[in-house]
Amino acid sequence: MSALSTKAIRARLNEADLNRRLVISPLFDEEAQAKPGQAAIDVRLGFDFCIVTASSFGAISEFPDGQEDLGFEPLYRREFVPLGQSITIHPHQFFLAQTLEYLRLPPDLMAYVVGRSTWGRLGLIVATAVGIHPSFAGSLTLELRNLGENPLTLFPGQTVAQLFFHDVVDAAGAPSQEISPQAQYAGAIDMVPKKLSDKVTHDKLKRLRALI
Amino acid sequence: MARLSAQVSQQRARTYPANHKGPHLWLDLVQGLIDTAQGYLHQANAPGISDAEAFSLGKDANLLGNNAYRFLQELEGAGADQIPHPVVGPFQRWVSGLGVNDSIFFRSDHVANYELATFPLLNSLSNLNSPSQSLLDAMAAITWPFRRVTVPSRAMGMLPHFAIVGHELGHAIQDRMQIDLKAYAGAFQDSAQKTAARLQADGIAFDQQIQLRRQDALRSWVNEIWSDAVGICLAGPALLFALGALFELTGGGWGLGVSHPPHIVRLRLALKRLQIGAPSHAEVYAAATGSALSEKINSPHVAELPTADVLYQSLKQNMTKPDAAIAVELIPVIEAIAADIYSEAERIVGLNPEMTYRPPQMKEDLSEHLDALCNLIPPIEYRHAGGVRAVSLAGVLNVGWAALLSKLNEFPATAARDGYDETAAKMEKLQELLLKAVELSEARRKWDDA
Numbered sequence: 001m002s003a004l005s006t007k008a009i010r011a012r013l014n015e016a017d018l019n020r021r022l023v024i025s026p027l028f029d030e031e032a033q034a035k036p037g038q039a040a041i042d043v044r045l046g047f048d049f050c051i052v053t054a055s056s057f058g059a060i061s062e063f064p065d066g067q068e069d070l071g072f073e074p075l076y077r078r079e080f081v082p083l084g085q086s087i088t089i090h091p092h093q094f095f096l097a098q099t100l101e102y103l104r105l106p107p108d109l110m111a112y113v114v115g116r117s118t119w120g121r122l123g124l125i126v127a128t129a130v131g132i133h134p135s136f137a138g139s140l141t142l143e144l145r146n147l148g149e150n151p152l153t154l155f156p157g158q159t160v161a162q163l164f165f166h167d168v169v170d171a172a173g174a175p176s177q178e179i180s181p182q183a184q185y186a187g188a189i190d191m192v193p194k195k196l197s198d199k200v201t202h203d204k205l206k207r208l209r210a211l212i
Numbered sequence: 213m214a215r216l217s218a219q220v221s222q223q224r225a226r227t228y229p230a231n232h233k234g235p236h237l238w239l240d241l242v243q244g245l246i247d248t249a250q251g252y253l254h255q256a257n258a259p260g261i262s263d264a265e266a267f268s269l270g271k272d273a274n275l276l277g278n279n280a281y282r283f284l285q286e287l288e289g290a291g292a293d294q295i296p297h298p299v300v301g302p303f304q305r306w307v308s309g310l311g312v313n314d315s316i317f318f319r320s321d322h323v324a325n326y327e328l329a330t331f332p333l334l335n336s337l338s339n340l341n342s343p344s345q346s347l348l349d350a351m352a353a354i355t356w357p358f359r360r361v362t363v364p365s366r367a368m369g370m371l372p373h374f375a376i377v378g379h380e381l382g383h384a385i386q387d388r389m390q391i392d393l394k395a396y397a398g399a400f401q402d403s404a405q406k407t408a409a410r411l412q413a414d415g416i417a418f419d420q421q422i423q424l425r426r427q428d429a430l431r432s433w434v435n436e437i438w439s440d441a442v443g444i445c446l447a448g449p450a451l452l453f454a455l456g457a458l459f460e461l462t463g464g465g466w467g468l469g470v471s472h473p474p475h476i477v478r479l480r481l482a483l484k485r486l487q488i489g490a491p492s493h494a495e496v497y498a499a500a501t502g503s504a505l506s507e508k509i510n511s512p513h514v515a516e517l518p519t520a521d522v523l524y525q526s527l528k529q530n531m532t533k534p535d536a537a538i539a540v541e542l543i544p545v546i547e548a549i550a551a552d553i554y555s556e557a558e559r560i561v562g563l564n565p566e567m568t569y570r571p572p573q574m575k576e577d578l579s580e581h582l583d584a585l586c587n588l589i590p591p592i593e594y595r596h597a598g599g600v601r602a603v604s605l606a607g608v609l610n611v612g613w614a615a616l617l618s619k620l621n622e623f624p625a626t627a628a629r630d631g632y633d634e635t636a637a638k639m640e641k642l643q644e645l646l647l648k649a650v651e652l653s654e655a656r657r658k659w660d661d662a
Contacts, residue, residue: 014595018587025592026656027600047651080292082231083658100655102648104589137588139648157659179624190644 108175123148229297234317244347289319298651382439441557456511590649
């Protein structure tokens with residue numbers, strides 16, 4: 001599986017054909033974020049955070065207390081941190097953040113998001129859901145966890161992660177043109193997850209549960 | 213008073229969008245009032261003071277406390293969790309670009325309409341006895357009058373509609389308008405005679421009071437057209453679309469009264485202006501979307517005006533006969549003055565060349581971003597060989613409207629959402645993308661400016 005060089009990534013950013021264009025926007029400092037000779041592009045920390053707070057909810061479950069619909073929104077407290085201000089993540093704290101950049105992948109590219117090693121060495125884990133599917137469109141949700149022993153002060157606009165891109169090919173080996181606009185996170189803007197399972201899985205689990 | 217102070221402290225701890233200092237200036241003012249009231253209570257407890265004096269001071273303190281509480285309420289909806297926060301920075305750019313230095317804050321409310329409120333409090337506050345130092349400091353830090361822009365809350369506010377804020381900001385600079393209305397004395401006199409004739413037929417004498425009301429009505433109408441004109445300068449066709457949507461939401465009637473000229477007249481005048489130029493905004497829009505710009509493009513139910521006689525007979529069922537006659541007979545007057553009002557607005561707004569949204573810019577916005585938006589790429593920045601620059605708020609609004617009105621069917625289907633049909637889900641997705649565009653284009657600007 002081949003990875004795109006930085007030069008190839010930048011060529012895709014300037015692609016005239018919308019169907020082939022890779023969008024990572026805004027790129028405040030393209031030269032610094034996409035360094036020549038590498039194979040990745042740096043992305044920055046955005047402004048919106050969802051902080052997991054203590055709540056009266058029980059275990060997070062597909063079927064909480066017999067209720068059908070699970071809403072995750074009450075599990076989070078939202079914080080907006082503008083450019084110039086900061087937010088501190090304390091040891092062992094977990095919260096959701098977004099990339100500042102909006103991403104739109106063409107159907108023939110996928111990506112991996114990886115935390116920058118500088119932050120990793122300080123204990124900050126940036127992403128756990130690391131694969132980004134072709135045709136993804138939205139700001140990327142980052143799952144931040146401070147595994148270190150010191151609080152870390154984070155400023156929106158700091159580079160926190162890198163994206164590595166790979167070609168996606170169809171069964172014949174040609175660039176994929178398959179688009180899945182119904183994917184759960186196509187055009188995703190919000191960080192809060194919507195559901196644990198797709199409808200088919202959910203309904204199957206429900207029937208299996210009823211058999212017991 | 214201690215409870216009020218605690219509430220002010222709570223409000224200070226909130227995040228206000230775009231680091232906007234307006235809410236903090238307002239809270240300083242509230243705290244100054246509370247401190248002044250506490251000073252009165254302190255005086256009332258001083259040894260040797262008479263019961264009557266103590267009672268009077270207590271009453272004054274109570275009054276100030278009530279005002280402080282009311283002022284706190286005025287700030288409701290200004291927090292980053294209440295107002296669609298990405299819009300505040302770009303709105304402030306409009307305010308600053310128009311040379312409005314008055315202190316201001318933005319808030320949202322659960323309303324469908326937009327409002328520019330003005331708080332000319334300086335004189336009344338200056339007359340307070342024994343003001344606290346904190347009140348004096350707060351008053352000095354404010355550029356008076358204090359202004360407040362209200363937009364519909366998240367639930368009500370579709371971003372493209374926010375072009376109406378351009379109209380509201382027009383009201384903030386209406387005092388700069390320099391139009392010699394004497395040039396239209398003939399039309400105004402002719403309208404007076406027709407008004408008098410209508411009223412005479414109904415047994416009402418055309419007196420000085422009615423004449424003064426006509427003058428007030430004309431002033432209000434001129435201010436409305438002026439504000440439309442400023443909005444057109446700032447936002448281009450987006451204001452026409454947003455006005456149309458607003459009129460449609462308010463019932464689609466004539467919208468005619470002594471405070472406002474008829475909806476259809478306002479739309480027609482705005483469209484006329486958008487058809488000027490080579491290319492004009494209208495031509496650019498038509499070329500990009502394949503749809504002609506028309507006065508009722510986004511307001512099919514706004515009513516055409518009937519004949520003046522029919523209009524008068526209808527209006528006087530719901531308003532006084534003098535008001536009905538005044539409104540009917542002012543229509544030709546405002547139509548005669550409108551071109552000058554628009555030209556004057558263009559002159560004033562054009563004093564800062566960056567503030568006017570011109571057809572070539574619209575052409576670039578639509579050609580770069582309209583199809584891209586339909587491919588889930590928000591209009592954040594332009595990438596040209598010469599570099600990268602941010603899209604303006606007006607650009608986002610116009611691309612958004614063009615997509616909403618002409619390309620929504622090209623929008624990719626989105627994952628089903630509870631309570632949304634397919635069209636509504638697409639509109640919601642468009643709204644999210646546009647808000648993202650406003651947020652990130654503003655971030656781009658701030659980063660570049662730093």
